[in-house]
Amino acid sequence: MQSGSKHQWTTTEDAKLVECLVDMANSGPTWRAENGFKSGYLLELERNMLEKIPGCKLRAQPHIENKYRLLKKQYGAIADLLGQGSGFGWDDRYKSLVCDPDIFQGWVKGHPGAAGLRNKPFPHYDDLAHVFGKDRATGFSAEGPSDTAQTIDREEAEENEDLYDTNDSLASTQGPPVAASLASTQGPPIARSSDNPSGTSTSTSTKRKKGKKSDPVFMQLVDNLSNMGKVYEGATESMKKLAETFKHEADEGR
Secondary structure, three states: OOOOOOOEOOHHHHHHHHHHHHHHHHOHHHOEEOOEEOOOHHHHHHHHHHHHOOOOOOOHHHHHHHHHHHHHHHHHHHHHHHHOOOOOEEEOOOOEEEOOHHHHHHHHHHOHHHOOOEOOEOOOHHHHHHHHHHHHOOOHHHOOHHHHHHHHHHHHHHHOOOOOOOOOOOHHHHOOOHHHHHHHHOOOOOOOOOOOOOOHHHHHHHHHHHHHHOOHHHHHHHHHHHHHHHHHHHHHHHHHHHHHHOOOOOEOOO
């Protein structure tokens, strides 16, 4: 762990911070406020973390503040999914969202921003329900699950722009371009006529191609393949970004 603005959280630090949050939530009016905790709670968390981990150099800002915000957003996204009858369940053994693969694929078409939530471990969900559950009752769940997941994605990307290259090429996962796919379905090129190698055959070939392009069945195929390519590209990008969001060893600092 470095003393600068960057910090990669360990699983031990994650667990100890959650312990501190639970203790603070149990303190009642000492630290509890109507929509979270009272002013000064971040400095108190910094002191408590130092007690639990001697030599800990985590600072109230930016380290603890960023991690607290991320944990709250992640908890809210999962709680919303479990509470809206979307077909998701909770695996208490692995502490992750579960869903039938076929149902999930259908569901994610309407919620592409939450594509990375399935089977992602979130080991502190139960404890954080005690910490953040009351906050959600006062408006935290105003966002839908897809919106919340996209918010997590955006904030995590801002915090970790030095660790993750969000412009990595997806060429290896996107398959061949649509144009190349269409070329393979159109058959071999029309041979030139031996009687007129320079003129007539070219005109005939052009006419045939024009006729095929005007075929409504062919045009529908082009539209369908183009749309499939766009949907696949968007889903792949969403999965890549949201997977990064749920990395526990993330650079939280600014």
